Amino acid sequence: MTKILGIETSCDETSVAIVKNGVDVLSNVVKTQLVHSKFGGVVPDLSSREHVNFILDVARESLRKSNLEIKDIDAVSVVNGPGLVGSLMVGVSFAEGICIRFGKKLITTDHIVGHIYGNVLTYKKISLPMLSLVVSGGHTSIFFVNKDFEIKTLGKTKDDAAGEAFDKCAKILNLGYPGGPLIEKFSKNGDEKFYRFPVSRLEGYDFSFSGLKTSVLYYKRKMGEEFVKENISNIAASIQKAIVEQLLSVFEKCFEDNKNNIKSVSIAGGVSANGYFREKFKKLFENRVDNIYIPSMEFCTDNAALTAGLAYLKYKKNIFSELGVKVFSRS
């Protein structure tokens, strides 16, 4: 029985989880920082400060919920990138502090691979190789995941991530932050065919979302605040459709070219919490691939069970980190 305590502080969620044998989530405490909402996006300095404020209580709560004490933990894992450097440093310092004080082994994990691992936490066992569409606030990429859970990038965004596009469009529409869940909420009663926002189509398997944000801005200027307010549901639904349409068309192209080498497809990352996206993805691949994986809501957005689960793969291979871990902002 291997119990790993995982720490996630890469962006605006302070989270500590305990996962047994890479799949059984004993606790997964997530504290979302609310200070950023009035700024329409995450403010890095505030994020680091909030992590410092929250991390000890979140860790204590995680141990309490799992009915474990620190002596019962076999190793500590921490996300060391990609993410906000100052925020990552808080998590890494905290993890190293535990390792020094209690003599634990340290494992580092990648935030993006963690998101993909959300599918393992959801389904316990998954068929690999897999093609995975990772869509978050910082990333929009297609990965080939091999049998050892190693990843190779097949395509990625050239500018904004899809989650960022949701957030920026929501900001233009004065909906608030984070924009993804708000655009989804307003879309519920809207007509997605109300307005056709442009959908970029790039060569290969790359994405681009910056044009969408600009066109939403111009649309608002042209139609006026009042019109936007009155038609907010239709506009939100039209934006959601444009984002999901691009995600699916690029991924489908990649799938067609790689389908003989894979056993499954999956989505991952914060945007995969979007109900419209989940439904469309499932429909698109029904009867076209043996396994379709869609992470449960709990494992879509940032949470520490992703690192605590993923770290087990390194634990089994005796791969540990020395103290003095470096953090990185981009993959």
Ligand code: KG4
């Ligand atoms: O993975 P995540 O929690 O953090 C990053 O690693 O970036 O993803 C956060 C992103 C935000 O941009 C947020 O607006 C988006 O995921 N998101 C959603 C939904 N829930 C979160 N986007 C669309 N629909 C949602 N329901």
Ligand code: ZN
């Ligand atoms: Zn994330």
